[in-house]
Amino acid sequence: MRPGLILGFGLLALGAVLVLLPFVWMVSVSLKPHAEIFTPHVSLLPQNPTLENYRRALTETAIPRYLLNGVLVTGGILILQLVLSVPCAYALAHRRFPGRGLLFGAVVAALLVPFHVTALPIFLGMARLQMLDSYTALILPFAATAFGLFLLRQAFAQIPAELIDAGRVDGMSELAIAWRVAFPLALPTVIAFAIFSVTAHWNDLFWPMIAVTDPDLATPPRGILYFRDAESGDEPGPLMAGATLVTAPLVLAFLLAQRRFTQGLASTGLKR
Known part of the structure; x- marks a missing residue:
């Protein structure tokens, strides 16, 4: 094997270790009894693994609700x-249609604007409409997405025009073609976008801290803060168990959709 290839694999392995180490440590602490966590010796593997921390996280807090x-x-x-x-x-x-290129340029420009810039006017508007402290406040501001529009447009642009014309000849409406022809053909890209969307909003802490104050409406990251403030103190075991429960669904979803995810990213070129 060539030295350059060995070096490349070594750097990839090192990067993977650095990325995975915090998650491994989180799971390790979640399986350790309290006395073992505060020992002076650092060990990744629990000596006496226990599920007590998970029992406490599920029964003493509202993590299932989160x-x-x-x-x-x-x-x-x-x-x-x-x-x-x-x-x-x-x-x-x-x-x-007239202005199509200008409109697409506006979508690309919108990708450069972080949500934090528009958060204040959105908050004020929802406060005026008395929509705060509700599921609507958590969902509605993200209904329009420049990233999703850009990603799906790139995928749809690669569909041959002949297929679209065939749908029109068969008497399908433009909306029917979009959903019954273009959407299934772009399914890998849709799945890739779904993973991006779910991951971003599942992990979002900024907007839930602003939009809701009711603990019954807290999303997982917001709920972890309640758990930390109320329960953790010198109890990192249940806290890490809660963090593991919050992280596990995303990991499982990604593993199940990994092939489609990579296909979706590979199929979204920059065709104009």
Whole structure:
């Protein structure tokens, strides 16, 4: 094996270790009894593994409720994003209308604007409409997504125009073509976008801390803060168990959709 190849694999392995080490340590602490966590000796493997920390995390806190909120919020956001983005992306890719290039340029420019810039006016608008402290406040601001629109437009642009024309000849409406022809063909990209969307909003702490104060509406990261403030103190075991429970669904979802995810990223070129 060539030295350059060995060096490349070595750097990749080192990067993987650095990325995975905090997660390994989190799971390790979650399986350790309290007395073992505060020993002067550092050990990745628990000497006396226990599930007591998980029992406490599930029974002494509202983590099951936070996980349910996370599913409802991320699922609601993803559904609205697809409902809005699929027809718009199809129009940008396969419809001719004045200002199409300018509109697509505005979408690309919107990718450069972080959500934090628009958070204050969105908060004020929702406060005026009395929509704060609700699932609507957690879901609605993310219904329109420049990233999803850009990603799906790139995928739809690679669909041959002949297929679109065939749908029109068969009497299908443009909306039917978008959902029944373009959407299935771009499914790997849709799955890749879904993983990005769910991961971003499942882990989001900024907006839930602003939009809701009711603990019953807390998403997983917000709920972990309640858990830390109320329960952790010198009890990092249950805290790490809660963090593991919050992280596990994302890891499992990514592993199940890994092939589609990589296919989706590979199929989104920069075709204009």
